[in-house]
Amino acid sequence: xxTFSIKIGGEAGQGLVSVGNILLQAIxxxxxxxxxxxxxxxxxxxxxxxxxxxxxxxxxxxxxxQSDVLVALDKATITNHRDELKDGGVILxxxxxxxxTYEGEEFVAVPFVQTTEDEGQPKxxxxxxxxxxxxxxxxxxxxxxxxxxxxxxxxKGEDIVAGNRQVSKVGYQKASEAAERLPKPVKxxxxxxxxxxxxxxxxxxxALAAGVSFMSAYPMTPSTGVTxxxxxxxxxxxxxxxxxxxxxxxxNMAIGAAYTGVxxxxxxxxxxxxxxxxxxxxxxxxxxPVVVINAQRPGPSTGLPTRTEQGDLxxxxxxxxxxxxxxxxxxxxxxxxxxxxGTAFNLAERYQMPVMVLSDQHLADAxxxxxxxxxxxxxxxxxxxxxxxxANDSGYKRYAYSEDGISPRLYPGSGEALAVSxxxxxxxxxxxxxxxxxxxxxxxxxxxxxxxxxxxxxxxVFFGDDDAEVTLxxxxxxxxxxxxxxxxxxxxxxxxxxxHVRQVFPMAPEIADxxxxxxxxxxxxxxxxxxxxxxxxxxxxxxxxGHVRRYDGRPLNAEYILEHLEGGRYRG
Amino acid sequence: xxxxxxxxxxxxxxxxxxxxxxxxxxxxxxxxxMEKHKVLYVSGIGxxxxxxxxxxxxxxxxxxxxxxxxxxxxKLANSDLxxxxxxxxxxxxxxxxxxxxxxxxxxxxxxxxxxDNRVFGLTKGQASPTTDPGMVTGTTPEGVVNAAxxxxxxxxxxxxxxxxxxxxxxxxxxxxxxxAAIQHKGFSFVDVLQPCVTFNKINTYQxxxxxxxxxxxxxxxxxxxxxxxxRSFEWGDRIPIGIFxxxxxxxxxxxDKALAKGPLVQRDLDPHIVDxxxxxxxxxx
Numbered sequence: 001x002x003t004f005s006i007k008i009g010g011e012a013g014q015g016l017v018s019v020g021n022i023l024l025q026a027i028x029x030x031x032x033x034x035x036x037x038x039x040x041x042x043x044x045x046x047x048x049x050x051x052x053x054x055x056x057x058x059x060x061x062x063x064x065x066q067s068d069v070l071v072a073l074d075k076a077t078i079t080n081h082r083d084e085l086k087d088g089g090v091i092l093x094x095x096x097x098x099x100x101t102y103e104g105e106e107f108v109a110v111p112f113v114q115t116t117e118d119e120g121q122p123k124x125x126x127x128x129x130x131x132x133x134x135x136x137x138x139x140x141x142x143x144x145x146x147x148x149x150x151x152x153x154x155x156k157g158e159d160i161v162a163g164n165r166q167v168s169k170v171g172y173q174k175a176s177e178a179a180e181r182l183p184k185p186v187k188x189x190x191x192x193x194x195x196x197x198x199x200x201x202x203x204x205x206x207a208l209a210a211g212v213s214f215m216s217a218y219p220m221t222p223s224t225g226v227t228x229x230x231x232x233x234x235x236x237x238x239x240x241x242x243x244x245x246x247x248x249x250x251x252n253m254a255i256g257a258a259y260t261g262v263x264x265x266x267x268x269x270x271x272x273x274x275x276x277x278x279x280x281x282x283x284x285x286x287x288x289p290v291v292v293i294n295a296q297r298p299g300p301s302t303g304l305p306t307r308t309e310q311g312d313l314x315x316x317x318x319x320x321x322x323x324x325x326x327x328x329x330x331x332x333x334x335x336x337x338x339x340x341x342g343t344a345f346n347l348a349e350r351y352q353m354p355v356m357v358l359s360d361q362h363l364a365d366a367x368x369x370x371x372x373x374x375x376x377x378x379x380x381x382x383x384x385x386x387x388x389x390x391a392n393d394s395g396y397k398r399y400a401y402s403e404d405g406i407s408p409r410l411y412p413g414s415g416e417a418l419a420v421s422x423x424x425x426x427x428x429x430x431x432x433x434x435x436x437x438x439x440x441x442x443x444x445x446x447x448x449x450x451x452x453x454x455x456x457x458x459x460x461v462f463f464g465d466d467d468a469e470v471t472l473x474x475x476x477x478x479x480x481x482x483x484x485x486x487x488x489x490x491x492x493x494x495x496x497x498x499x500h501v502r503q504v505f506p507m508a509p510e511i512a513d514x515x516x517x518x519x520x521x522x523x524x525x526x527x528x529x530x531x532x533x534x535x536x537x538x539x540x541x542x543x544x545x546g547h548v549r550r551y552d553g554r555p556l557n558a559e560y561i562l563e564h565l566e567g568g569r570y571r572g
Numbered sequence: 573x574x575x576x577x578x579x580x581x582x583x584x585x586x587x588x589x590x591x592x593x594x595x596x597x598x599x600x601x602x603x604x605x606m607e608k609h610k611v612l613y614v615s616g617i618g619x620x621x622x623x624x625x626x627x628x629x630x631x632x633x634x635x636x637x638x639x640x641x642x643x644x645x646x647k648l649a650n651s652d653l654x655x656x657x658x659x660x661x662x663x664x665x666x667x668x669x670x671x672x673x674x675x676x677x678x679x680x681x682x683x684x685x686x687x688d689n690r691v692f693g694l695t696k697g698q699a700s701p702t703t704d705p706g707m708v709t710g711t712t713p714e715g716v717v718n719a720a721x722x723x724x725x726x727x728x729x730x731x732x733x734x735x736x737x738x739x740x741x742x743x744x745x746x747x748x749x750x751x752a753a754i755q756h757k758g759f760s761f762v763d764v765l766q767p768c769v770t771f772n773k774i775n776t777y778q779x780x781x782x783x784x785x786x787x788x789x790x791x792x793x794x795x796x797x798x799x800x801x802x803r804s805f806e807w808g809d810r811i812p813i814g815i816f817x818x819x820x821x822x823x824x825x826x827x828d829k830a831l832a833k834g835p836l837v838q839r840d841l842d843p844h845i846v847d848x849x850x851x852x853x854x855x856x857x
Binding site: 025028029031191192193194195196197201205208209210211213214216233234235236237238239240242244245246248249250252253254255256257258259260261262263264278279282286342369372373375376378380411412413414415416417418419420421422423424430431432 | 608609610612614617622624625628629630631632633634635638640641642643644645646647648649650652653670671673674825828829830831833836837839841842843844845846847848849850853854855856857
């Protein structure tokens, strides 16, 4: 099960993300499958950050702790990560940038910056030198990298393109000898068309495919990528993305837009989501569809802005005062990020309620190569909308009672009928009331919708063996780690099953099956108190045999799970 | 001509300034030949927030303080609707303060009417941002000490394209002002001075009658921002009402490419719209 990993470390502003992105393109172009993630600090310059790429001839879903090639643009990379090097691995470093030279077979000095000077090129091309040096460990063909550099810098003119290509070749040559120590990663037999994306590309793509027409948002890491993606596609897709002055404005603008009959959304992180809770109750009470992405990061409070955790689960599920219909989805990977945005909008409009989508920094920023999305499989269901003669009916009541609790929704202005809506408790006509009978009837009507919502709750995804000795249960972006952990267990001859939950409210009854059987079930998640474990207990009255919890701001992976499961018993 | 029926039975006290405002609104809308189903009132929470429940039209009675972002979202999604944001001084200047600060910068084409009775009515008499210093209320038993909020000055500072003040006790002036606000293209802000007969014993009908005058009947240039700003601080013995500032500014997203084919609400939704968006991410297509 060997895979090849490259870890590039440096200070913010040194260009390590550029190096990473160039390599991702070249690696994908050569047909490899990849999983890449980033670790960065909340700053624009300095600090210590890294970009890690895992490469294989088969699909990858998570990262590995050790690297084959460690690339140091700063000294901290060596200090912090030299112990993660695999046996026989190589540490490429620029002595000039790092500030010293190292003894030891694994250390290979390649002067990225000095090379640009020697070649008479601008210093910023040191990135291309580094790319070339790294490429030597991956491929026999330097021209592939040169082509990627050309595509990337085409708009900067011929000289820049030629310069980058030239210095990358020099970097390649300087690393060639050391590169022969390691076998090159095996390529898949055929090159398939793929999409190279991260979660913050997939989520907005899914929203746009599902017909989102209005977004309002306030920037907050790690959701800002979604906001800027939509902002950049306004003209192309006929969407309006309006920056709001704060998160309260963001959610209320989206609700105002949704009220007129457009698919509307916002995106934020935990601290911003906190500001939206009153409005989510409004959406529930006034029965206005809206989709909200909560891209989690570690709390509490401002926490670790650029890192990852799943600690908003309970407060997202329980959001808003009082009881009202809602749903919370938790995509586990790029494919689900795309698909579940469409699911979210359909649920929101079919049931006229708010739907939350839980993302997190790891899902947001991790890249994978995935199969192109099937746009023909995307369905758009606007729910019960008042059209034709009914739109002119002066007797129209926005909150009319019905068997399933869903009242036909009039887009204001679409006919002569009037739509009257309120957050205060109201009667069928939408006007304010306080009497016990109407209050009870309206509450019953709204909550009746939850019966149907619950019936279509997404079933969990099962991996691995039935009748397992070890069952792992997780939600959201832990999916990749879960999947590979199951494979690692199976490779140790342990019957293992993984249960990935992609809708955390309401939850499908099949999830309880994870706790059946003769084996032991463990809940794997990123939060201190085990919020998912608590939610499962509340919903299904189940208790796992144990758990794995991470709360240091770093993402889970398969190795971490095995390291911590039952005190490391399955470490292997 | 459409008739904007007004409900006789309301939750307001007899003599409430809201009656003057709602009747002026009715007259203004009918005078401009507006169509009921093309009007959307977005109101907040408070006595003023009840206005749309008493006059015909589409209604979204939203949260306390949030009329402006809600109305902005609605207008951007469906520019065919005439969108009104309606609320009181507590709703608009306290809870909604940040939204006021920024909506007055964005020239979204809505009309914002504030029922400024300089007190919190629905919650029974606490001070609001526009309560004059010295007034004793349930939360300020020693008398208000903070400087009164000056919404006109803030709007003028933000170069809002239509900034006006009117008075609930002067029907003619209010109708005229509301109509000018509705017809102005862009964000139109009208602060309506309003007596609260139950909780504000200082700013009464009598009190206003002795002080209010129409500044547009004097030699006043409403395109002069500095003059408008200075005049907005005139308060006490003489209280100017009228259009303080009016200029043409580009309406928010009037030329937006995304809206070139018409209001968002009329879009055809087709998943294949992302085909070209995804091209950027394809490798080995």
